[in-house]
Amino acid sequence: MKPVQAQVIHNYTLAPRIFRMGLLPLEPLPHAVAGQFYMVRVSRGLDPLLRRPLSHFGYCRAPKPKSSRAKGEAALEILYQVKGRGTDLLSRMTPGEHTDLIGPLGQGWQPEPSAERLLLLAGGIGIVPLRGLADQLRVQGDKRPLTLIWGAGTGSEICCREDLEALDLELLPATEDGSFGHPGLATDLLEPILEDIGKTPVAVFACGPWAMLKKIAEVTSQKKIPCQVSLDEFMACGLGACLSCVVRGRARDHEPPQNLRVCKEGPVFRAEEIDWNVR
Amino acid sequence: MPSLSPNLEVNIAGVAMKNPVAAASGTCGYGDVYAEFYHPAELGALVTKGISLEPRLGNPTPRMAETPAGMLNSIGLENVGLKVFLNEKLPPLCDSGVTVVVNFFGNTEDEYAWLAETLSSATGVAGLEANISCPNVKAGGIEFGTRPEVAGKLVERIKAVCGKPLWVKLSPNVTDIAAVAKAVEQAGADAISAINTLKGMAIDLDERKPVLANVTGGLSGPAIKPVALRMVYEIAQAVKVPVVGVGGITTAKDALEFIVAGASAIQVGTASFVNPRAPIQIINGIKNWMRENSLERVQDIIGTLKV
Numbered sequence A: 001m002k003p004v005q006a007q008v009i010h011n012y013t014l015a016p017r018i019f020r021m022g023l024l025p026l027e028p029l030p031h032a033v034a035g036q037f038y039m040v041r042v043s044r045g046l047d048p049l050l051r052r053p054l055s056h057f058g059y060c061r062a063p064k065p066k067s068s069r070a071k072g073e074a075a076l077e078i079l080y081q082v083k084g085r086g087t088d089l090l091s092r093m094t095p096g097e098h099t100d101l102i103g104p105l106g107q108g109w110q111p112e113p114s115a116e117r118l119l120l121l122a123g124g125i126g127i128v129p130l131r132g133l134a135d136q137l138r139v140q141g142d143k144r145p146l147t148l149i150w151g152a153g154t155g156s157e158i159c160c161r162e163d164l165e166a167l168d169l170e171l172l173p174a175t176e177d178g179s180f181g182h183p184g185l186a187t188d189l190l191e192p193i194l195e196d197i198g199k200t201p202v203a204v205f206a207c208g209p210w211a212m213l214k215k216i217a218e219v220t221s222q223k224k225i226p227c228q229v230s231l232d233e234f235m236a237c238g239l240g241a242c243l244s245c246v247v248r249g250r251a252r253d254h255e256p257p258q259n260l261r262v263c264k265e266g267p268v269f270r271a272e273e274i275d276w277n278v279r
Numbered sequence B: 001m002p003s004l005s006p007n008l009e010v011n012i013a014g015v016a017m018k019n020p021v022a023a024a025s026g027t028c029g030y031g032d033v034y035a036e037f038y039h040p041a042e043l044g045a046l047v048t049k050g051i052s053l054e055p056r057l058g059n060p061t062p063r064m065a066e067t068p069a070g071m072l073n074s075i076g077l078e079n080v081g082l083k084v085f086l087n088e089k090l091p092p093l094c095d096s097g098v099t100v101v102v103n104f105f106g107n108t109e110d111e112y113a114w115l116a117e118t119l120s121s122a123t124g125v126a127g128l129e130a131n132i133s134c135p136n137v138k139a140g141g142i143e144f145g146t147r148p149e150v151a152g153k154l155v156e157r158i159k160a161v162c163g164k165p166l167w168v169k170l171s172p173n174v175t176d177i178a179a180v181a182k183a184v185e186q187a188g189a190d191a192i193s194a195i196n197t198l199k200g201m202a203i204d205l206d207e208r209k210p211v212l213a214n215v216t217g218g219l220s221g222p223a224i225k226p227v228a229l230r231m232v233y234e235i236a237q238a239v240k241v242p243v244v245g246v247g248g249i250t251t252a253k254d255a256l257e258f259i260v261a262g263a264s265a266i267q268v269g270t271a272s273f274v275n276p277r278a279p280i281q282i283i284n285g286i287k288n289w290m291r292e293n294s295l296e297r298v299q300d301i302i303g304t305l306k307v
Ligand SMILES: Cc1cc2nc3c(=O)[nH]c(=O)nc-3n(C[C@H](O)[C@H](O)[C@H](O)COP(=O)(O)OP(=O)(O)OC[C@H]3O[C@@H](n4cnc5c(N)ncnc54)[C@H](O)[C@@H]3O)c2cc1C
Pocket: A037, A050, A051, A052, A053, A054, A055, A056, A078, A079, A080, A081, A082, A083, A084, A085, A086, A087, A088, A125, A128, A129, A231, A232, A233, A234, A235, A267, B065, B066
């Protein structure tokens, strides 16, 4: 593995401060499992210094050369929200420019073959690895019904709806300002929908703020529903070297508690692996 | 005629290195983390994550904050502890063929001594690096490394039981680093590594809160290079034992500047987070620079600064 140069093929805004970027790696990268992430450079110089962790959103085709009949080359996509300096610099990149990235990194979502229905819960930009999952399942020909509960601050943040529709999933939006879908939190919808689903074996996949994931972990653990979560921690290396990104693992019987590196053992964990009370 | 392949070998007080570039403590795990990027044996040496008597989970998160051209960390010396290190981490590291230097620290002089004795008798360990930037629990938590007498006394104690070359890694958070360097040299340190991270802080203005859960942390990366370079220069002027330079080294040019300033070897830390192959690129860059300048032995350029 090594840092690989990638060419920006598109970078456009989908919603206020949310950008979708296509990157064509100049050398082949391993195929990503949904839930994995890349460490992306946002500058060429020494400042800002560190790479930014960004999830795999999906694959796309680079525009094909005019002369050729072949399909365009396989490119990857990321979707990001402008937060600070690094993502702001990313948002200013134009097609043809280069950046470099390392990845795909970490552990992605597990398949959950025994579930007959899949329930995806996203909080804000936490949609990225979940759209990645839905896309991967459909590409693999998985026809199980998918329900996506997506909570956001306001309706305009619930973006890329056509993309989601194309994945044949049921979208249940929730907004804190009530401008779109359920007025309130994504987690408000969890218990009612689980009631609705009844006895059909279901599995839950979630990515969002800690408090949301903690709540989902509680509900699914009570109901003994398999639940995977994708966690977010500040990262310096993304490679397991610096120990910046740890969360506390749930202590097993008679064993001392251990830290888990979100970049290496995660970012996707089984909810029961995490000690949700340490933060 | 200069040879096509310059000789990069250095010997740091009995630790033989095939080139002067080591991976710095706390930035390369136990040698397992960059295996996909290069073979550890390509390094001159690998300095392990700091080892303590008992396992440590470190500080709460956030324990990393990016700062201009650098980063703060308050990892809090998380490590697997002596037992797991010896049983699980050290054997594969030694098998990889890299020269292993084990970084260690304690809360008391007794702990340092016990660790030094045990680690230096483990097979495969080429040398030890004592991190003395740790709070002395018995002296109210003041770092061992901040007062020359205290640092000297600690090193004397370690040296008495340490069966391998002892590098002592200094804290930069002092007024006169040369005085600390002289004290640890007198106490028997075989080499001096400098510098550890500089104490710093970052604030989230909107929240009016410190970014790090621990409030303060250690600054590393390119931002600290000029300070590290100055300190390495001052130490090299003050002592006769070899100096290992560390702090903000990102390129071969940075590394060569430290060597010219008096470092016999260097360590690469934060740069590996951004570019995991940085140490290898630095080794190659040193080789190229020597060829371009018709130099045969890296040893011949140590401390050749013209002031
Ligand atoms: C595994 C993983 C996957 C992610 N995937 C996505 C994604 O697909 N889309 C997206 O928009 N965001 C994603 N994030 C969050 C994203 O990494 C941060 O929003 C981004 O790093 C902020 O950088 P900045 O320079 O804009 O902000 P600044 O605040 O200026 O960044 C300063 C430093 O803090 C770090 N940082 C700040 N906020 C976060 C955060 N929430 N998580 C981790 N590090 C942070 C930065 O990496 C940088 O080192 C992901 C985070 C993780 C850990």
